[in-house]
Amino acid sequence: MRYRLRTSMVVLVMLLVALGAVAEQAPPAKPASPAPPASAVPSKPAPKRPAPPKAWTPTRTPWGDPDLQGVWNDATSTPLQRPSARAGKDVLSDEEANEFQQELAFDLTRDRRDGGPEVDVNRAYNDHWMDARRLKITADRRTSLIVDPADGRIPPLVPLSPERQKARAARADANARFNAGMPYSPEEMSLPVRCIIRTDSPPYLPTIYNNDFQIFQSPGFVVIAPEMIHSARIIPLDGRPHLGKNLRQWLGDTRGRFDGGTLVIETTNFRTDDGVVFQGANPATYRITERLTRVAPDTISYEFTVEDPTTWTRPWTALIPWTRIDPAEQMYEYACHEDNFDIVHLLSGARTREKNGEGKR
């Protein structure tokens, strides 16, 4: 039961997130001005960031690496992109922050009594599984997780090749069928619904639940184990080369190094399947760098920069604080495919609807 509930909710949320991202990013039919060439963009932007917390000397492992071990949680209500109502305001005052948080929580919470019985019950459905931490904005009172560009928004898209436009349209069609309860096949559903990858694919973004990451370290390795779906990202620190270019993976291939107190990780070798690379970027030109810094005993600053000159007009960076959870609160196994009742319900439901003559265009 539990698995089915979880799956249904993730289905909905992932889909909404995916659709939202696609919708927000749709390239303008006629760009007002030509996009600047990627080479004109400084590769190392200096984004405006909140003041760093008070100096704290990070603890080290017995073998001398900065110690990141523990279970961390990245839930927040702060949106990836700055809402238009907060345009021009990257950090809020205490009072503004309070108001912002309440607004966001009102939209996100499912514990409401203002929609009539049916709506309220639907909303309350599965509230038990949701992460209460998702209702709070980041402690640094920012209005977007994106810190660069300065407007807190994903940069405009460059015009996509006809093939990629076609692929995006096909994806949008499949999503529309899914939302209408008429999916054709398992393969056309999203990777999270199919239980192939979920929030374990970098970059890590907060979602409604299971926002935990357990970090393990051993001499020469850092391992990040995201709760969803039970995979371990084993990051060698010994400077070895990446896998050969013909060996691609769903979660890519990760290498890391410590730069002072910061773990810098680069991931390459992503598979080319639809949905593998973040926001439908082009696997051939996409680059992602993540930086993890323990800035306080209970906080890791997680920052990612993505760039793809064939997708976005410039690189962009987001900063998401990870909070250490009470060690008594453990991270448990998240199974998915093993009890993916939903995929059968969705497909068999669609076939039944077809038989009943529903969904005809």
Added chain:
Amino acid sequence: MRDLTRRVKILCTPARVPRWGPRFCTPARVRRWGARLGVASAIIVVGLTVATAAGRQTSPARPFPAYKAPRLADGHPDLNGLWQAFVTANIDLDDHEAQSGPHPELLGAYGGWPAGQSIVEGGEIPYQQSALARRKQNLENRMKVDVSDDKKWHDLGDPEFKCYMPGVPRATYMPFPFQIVQGSSPYILIAYEFTSATRTIRMNWKGDAPTDSWMGWSRGRWDGDTLVVDVTGQREETWFDRAGNYHSDALHVVERYTPVSPYHLMYEATIEDPKVFTRPWKIGFPLYRRMEKNVQPLEFKCVPWTEELLFGRFRKTP
């Protein structure tokens, strides 16, 4: 000893003396040879006993010389590394002959499964009489699936066939490597290549499994140089092998990982399940360190390969 002296004396009865020769049959020689044969036979008896026991047991017949593993800062042995079993127990824990595997008309020799010797101590899994029918049924149905009814979702098919997390100890002897990540926290991670399964070993942890899970609830402690892991809370749907060997929700596994060389861990698991077996039983085999330059665990995400099998009947037909 005295017996053997008497036997040597029998060889020296007057009737036989001509054959053995008078020089051998002096009283001093009879005594000396009796003693020598006594020692030799004692050695042979002990040797045979050990060899028989070793043959019966699964522990490696070839013992390792004494070994003290390198330590981590906490003084415990360092088990970090990429490890892999090279037994074929995932096909069958018991003795099994080489076989074609499914659909040789399609797969030819590609689909063949190798022979292998039992890894079960004593050679036989002590099933309760009433539990044997289910094993047979599992074997017959290992490649059948039916997920049209949530309530019968797990009734048919080997979980490996469906790309489900394999549970413990099966994950250890599947033909895939796994990485042990042991640092300075109270948690040791084992990350398996097969379907990206992972499990956390909580060291000296008191609390019981909060609920059943596919990879179970692992609590560890050190017994000298051996990492002992107590595994409970496993989902009852996992199997031990493709031959249909199985357990119930009462499964309790105690694993022992002992470093015996820089390149080997001895693995032993005691399996207890009062609903299925008459007594606890053991399996054992060595784990080998993967030594290739830059070797790393890769992905074996098999879910997409099961979609037609599991869900194909629900796809839209033109």
